[in-house]
Amino acid sequence: MRTGLAILGGWEGINGAGLLGNVDSSNNRGRLILLLNIKSIIFISLIKTMASKNLWSKEELMLAFNLYLKIPFGKMHSRNPEIIHLANTIGRTANSIALRLVNFAAIDPYHKERGVKGMAGGAKQCQPIWDEFIQNKEALIFESEKILATRENQTIETKYKDILLDLTNFKGEEKIREVKIRVNQSVFRQIVVGNYSSRCAITGIDIPELLLASHIIPWSKNENERLNPENGICLSALYDRAFDKGLIGITPSYEIILSTDLKKKHKETYYSKHFEGLDKKKIVLPERYLPKKEFLEYHLDEIFDKRNSLL
DSSP: OHHHHHHHTTHHHHTTTTTOOOTTHHHHHHHHHHHHHHHHHHHHHHHHHHHHHOOOOOOHHHHHHHHHHHHHHGGGGGTTTHHHHHHHHTTTTHHHHHHHHHHHHHHHHHHHHHHHOOOGGGGHHHHHHHHHHHOOOOHHHHHHHHHHHHTTOHHHHHHHHHGGGGGGOOOOOOOOOOHHHHHHHHHHHHHHHHHHTTTTTTOOEEEEEGGGEEEESTTTTTTTGGGGGGGGGEEEEEHHHHHHHHEEETTOBBBBBEOHHTTTTTHHHHHHHHHHHGOOOOOOOOSSSOOOOOOOHHIIIIIIIIHHTTT
């Protein structure tokens, strides 16, 4: 880059050395045209070199998409500490990260349905990453977490040591598979909790340590939808367990319903305190990725209704 600028900056020196001579003569006009063409070629080459250095790699795009899934749309700005952290990690500006996140928003089907256009300028680069996520969510999320760990100068095992401590006896493929499952479950929680602005959809509790990402279709029942944000609801521990066991359900219109089994406890103090006021109450909806109605219907048919049919 400095060499190129020196060439351009020293052009007058070339003329001063007598290479052009008298520019009024026909011979020297030809030389002038030739040298100006060379100068143009060098300038274009420098511009292309600068542009190529600023192109986003696939790894960088994967990391931006990883972050896009985790933070609410309203927090995609350059002052967000998570955006600043990623910018520092990959050597880009916070503004460039924020702009890339808005590019992903431009191709997000959820935002398209709402008529939110985002910034479509860089969407062409982002589309292949989005398509890859749709085709294989588990692979892309885990790979992006591995890349992020490496960029942070740590391993995936170190980054997630708190949830992997008990895997010391696992070996080979079994360990790799278990690490992938646990890391992806943790990322799913980050995505869902972020989608609900770190608040329980039933109580509004905003203490992160008390919040869980409840699967609507259980993790074990549908591999393709395990990491789909539309398959998750942010609930505090009590209601996560009640939802998981079919004691409460959520209708496609997002209303809470109580099981017959639970209603039998109406004389108990805990019922009036924690459940009575919930019947027919609507959950607090997330900023994006509403619970998919087909998934809620599955939960009602396969978990909630089955429990009640046994009573």
